[in-house]
Amino acid sequence: MKDSPARITLEEWDARYAELRVAGLREPWYGGPLRRHVDEGGDYRLLRLRYDNSPAALRLWNFLLTEEDRLKEARRQGKKLVGAMKDLGTVPVMAYSLANVTAFYPDGAWWIPCMMELSSKDLEIADSLGIDESFCPVRAMLGAFLTEAHFPIPDLLTCNVGATCDDFSAIAQRLNGLGFPILWWETPHRRKPKVGQASRLSGSQVGQASRLSGSQVGQASRLSGSQVGQASGLSGSQVGAGFNFLPAEESVPLPGGLSAPREQVDFVRSELERVRGAIEELAGGRLDDAALRDGIRVANRMRRVLAELRELSYSAPVCPIPALEMLIAEMLAIHFCSDREEAIRVLEELLEEARRRVRAGIGPLGADAVRVFWVNPVADLRAMNILEDCGGRVCGTEYLFSHALDPIPEDVPPMEALARTALADPMIGPCSDRADRICRDIQLFGAEAVLVSRIPGASHCAVEGAVIHEMVRERLGLPVQEIEVPPLCDAVATTIRTRIETLIETVKARRKP
Amino acid sequence: MTASVILYTCPFVPAEWILAHGLSPHRFLPSPRRESGVFAGVGEGVCPFARAAVETACTEPGAAALVASTTCDQMRRAAEFGEAYDRLPVFLMHVPSSWESAGAHRYYRGELARLGRFLRELGGREPTKDRLAEVMEEMDAARRALLDARPGMTSSEFAVAVAAYYRGGVLPPGLPDRGGEVLNGVPLAVVGSPFFEGQAEVFELIERQGGRVALDATTSGEGSWPRPFNRRRLREDPFDELADAYFGSIPDAFRRPNSLLYQWLRRELQTRGIRGIIFRRYVWCDTWHAEAQRMKEWCGMPMLILEPEDDARLHARSISRIEAFMEVLR
Numbered sequence: 070m071k072d073s074p075a076r077i078t079l080e081e082w083d084a085r086y087a088e089l090r091v092a093g094l095r096e097p098w099y100g101g102p103l104r105r106h107v108d109e110g111g112d113y114r115l116l117r118l119r120y121d122n123s124p125a126a127l128r129l130w131n132f133l134l135t136e137e138d139r140l141k142e143a144r145r146q147g148k149k150l151v152g153a154m155k156d157l158g159t160v161p162v163m164a165y166s167l168a169n170v171t172a173f174y175p176d177g178a179w180w181i182p183c184m185m186e187l188s189s190k191d192l193e194i195a196d197s198l199g200i201d202e203s204f205c206p207v208r209a210m211l212g213a214f215l216t217e218a219h220f221p222i223p224d225l226l227t228c229n230v231g232a233t234c235d236d237f238s239a240i241a242q243r244l245n246g247l248g249f250p251i252l253w254w255e256t257p258h259r260r261k262p263k264v265g266q267a268s269r270l271s272g273s274q275v276g277q278a279s280r281l282s283g284s285q286v287g288q289a290s291r292l293s294g295s296q297v298g299q300a301s302g303l304s305g306s307q308v309g310a311g312f313n314f315l316p317a318e319e320s321v322p323l324p325g326g327l328s329a330p331r332e333q334v335d336f337v338r339s340e341l342e343r344v345r346g347a348i349e350e351l352a353g354g355r356l357d358d359a360a361l362r363d364g365i366r367v368a369n370r371m372r373r374v375l376a377e378l379r380e381l382s383y384s385a386p387v388c389p390i391p392a393l394e395m396l397i398a399e400m401l402a403i404h405f406c407s408d409r410e411e412a413i414r415v416l417e418e419l420l421e422e423a424r425r426r427v428r429a430g431i432g433p434l435g436a437d438a439v440r441v442f443w444v445n446p447v448a449d450l451r452a453m454n455i456l457e458d459c460g461g462r463v464c465g466t467e468y469l470f471s472h473a474l475d476p477i478p479e480d481v482p483p484m485e486a487l488a489r490t491a492l493a494d495p496m497i498g499p500c501s502d503r504a505d506r507i508c509r510d511i512q513l514f515g516a517e518a519v520l521v522s523r524i525p526g527a528s529h530c531a532v533e534g535a536v537i538h539e540m541v542r543e544r545l546g547l548p549v550q551e552i553e554v555p556p557l558c559d560a561v562a563t564t565i566r567t568r569i570e571t572l573i574e575t576v577k578a579r580r581k582p
Numbered sequence: 583m584t585a586s587v588i589l590y591t592c593p594f595v596p597a598e599w600i601l602a603h604g605l606s607p608h609r610f611l612p613s614p615r616r617e618s619g620v621f622a623g624v625g626e627g628v629c630p631f632a633r634a635a636v637e638t639a640c641t642e643p644g645a646a647a648l649v650a651s652t653t654c655d656q657m658r659r660a661a662e663f664g665e666a667y668d669r670l671p672v673f674l675m676h677v678p679s680s681w682e683s684a685g686a687h688r689y690y691r692g693e694l695a696r697l698g699r700f701l702r703e704l705g706g707r708e709p710t711k712d713r714l715a716e717v718m719e720e721m722d723a724a725r726r727a728l729l730d731a732r733p734g735m736t737s738s739e740f741a742v743a744v745a746a747y748y749r750g751g752v753l754p755p756g757l758p759d760r761g762g763e764v765l766n767g768v769p770l771a772v773v774g775s776p777f778f779e780g781q782a783e784v785f786e787l788i789e790r791q792g793g794r795v796a797l798d799a800t801t802s803g804e805g806s807w808p809r810p811f812n813r814r815r816l817r818e819d820p821f822d823e824l825a826d827a828y829f830g831s832i833p834d835a836f837r838r839p840n841s842l843l844y845q846w847l848r849r850e851l852q853t854r855g856i857r858g859i860i861f862r863r864y865v866w867c868d869t870w871h872a873e874a875q876r877m878k879e880w881c882g883m884p885m886l887i888l889e890p891e892d893d894a895r896l897h898a899r900s901i902s903r904i905e906a907f908m909e910v911l912r
Contacts, residue, residue, distance in 0.1 A: 199875020239872030257676040531627025532659040
């Protein structure tokens, strides 16, 4: 039996699985050959993907593809189901803090058209409701709710709105209009805390003052009155000379090196208190701070495992874990795939495999693979394979949920910590904040190029892509390429491949002395 | 001396608040024919209205600032571009989508207070309670006068009068009065995305085809006006009344839930005897786009869905569709 790392097809996995079984492979209850998800679940896309050949990857895939079974089992056991929408990483931490509550993201339905190769009819149902292909593929969620074929209808639906994407908000509203009650909770557009300044500034001075970086603002907020005056471009005498002095706002540090004004953190905390109340009512018990602290500790345990896995996979000289499996691993951090403890064990096994391979200096890709930073999640998983087929490897990602990867603060009260985490969502702040984080992570992982995969129809992609593109080029001088990945990318695979190959060739040409 | 002009398009930005600060509010219908260079390098996918709003603001002579809002993702991100362009100061106001919690109302009031600080930084003066109340009474009276005068105007004349009122918050002199003759056309409602400049041309076309816009329920129309102010509360706490009248009453598709929109529309469609709806939404406007099908199923009357052209002109396709729609209704 070959144990050297490789990317293999589903057919090859059939043989590999049989070999592993003979060799004594031990699996959890949801284990089994991957092919059964095609035969029994209709996940035809699996036939076209290439997978890592490790038992750890097998477990990861099986865990992902059996979530519906776990949700049904949770309901059978009398657990309450929370459908958390859009916040990507915050509400599930709260929900899992109670033993009789399970949370999941109906948003995950956006992969159903891909996995089932459009055989599920979810997109047609969305079309019939007036939510056509000009919307983000998450519109498949509407079909999933109406058919009840992919997940049980949750006992409580929450949806994060405000400074989120219009696609999701509009689709959730359509769902609400169809009779599904939703608890809407708000996150405001994250802005930088205001430094103190005198009034009657000129327009450009106002602009300058409001465009300080997070760290500058943080420094400014700890300055004395006259110092703040200097920080905002005014002399001490001006501050003391009858100008109408406007006080600085308290700056609160957020995960990911961001900051927000105290009033925004307090507001989000109060919104999450409403969510807490709804979960308590659903569960019939108190969700107290002690339980939340425990929940945050467990979530952070998972985030630490994932952080090490990302560090190893994205920075090792030879890539130990392929892009597709890493994408799925990152997704687990959002909601634990409906079993928190098992999700951690799955990731730990994958991490162990990565450690083993890094120690041995082996991996499924060549050592000269071009190091690419990937921006935005893809609606078709095959796109991740294409990058590697073209000679690339993923070295860093920003899938729009970096706030679900960063540790949740444990040195502040739990609701405050969760509010800070929610406010660190890359989607709710300025595009420049997101681009700045991407640049920092590119440097951290040593990426040589950036691939921005646009989400078809998504309201944020046009502007965000341009901002990221410009900042990466100006600050780092790296090549950037944009692709658009629909739920099934076969029809445009040649275009995607050509664009990626161009990027790869550009990097290789730059490598030459 | 002319007061500094503060530009905005969002109905949740109270003109009264700007005026009370001694500055001039100018709620504008953007021109898609302005080019400032702000969006150079940005490809497809940007809402034409959001793009035009920022382009117009950045090229508007004498503008002191742009107040944008977060009522849609596209405008939020377009405003960021405008801010980076550094042509004029941009204030991005977060208008909560959710409205059922006391916290959302408090947050809106906080944003108004923050807007006040911004206006003072631009040279505005902090309004006294009396001054704010006085301005609110004046603008409330102006809106009432406009509505009272509407039966004497064609719908295109009314649109022109409203656009003039938006520029400065003052009622234009000499409103037309044609008596009852203007009430002859088939009463229609126009619902959906806000208009570009040139709105009156669309209304004129409808009039030529035997219709009249009896209800402008677009984001730039009368549906975006606050409820009449409560006199007692206006005197006791004008700021609180201002915030409540705007945040508590304006129906819009972006609100979550957006049940207020449907409640308001149901009432107005019945009251005004509306016989058909022209529903307009820009390409990339997810918020209104998502309502089109639902509204069609809900309204129980003929509804035409129009996607306005990016250049704000009435193209042959739109003209013939409006003509055909009117032919059915006549």
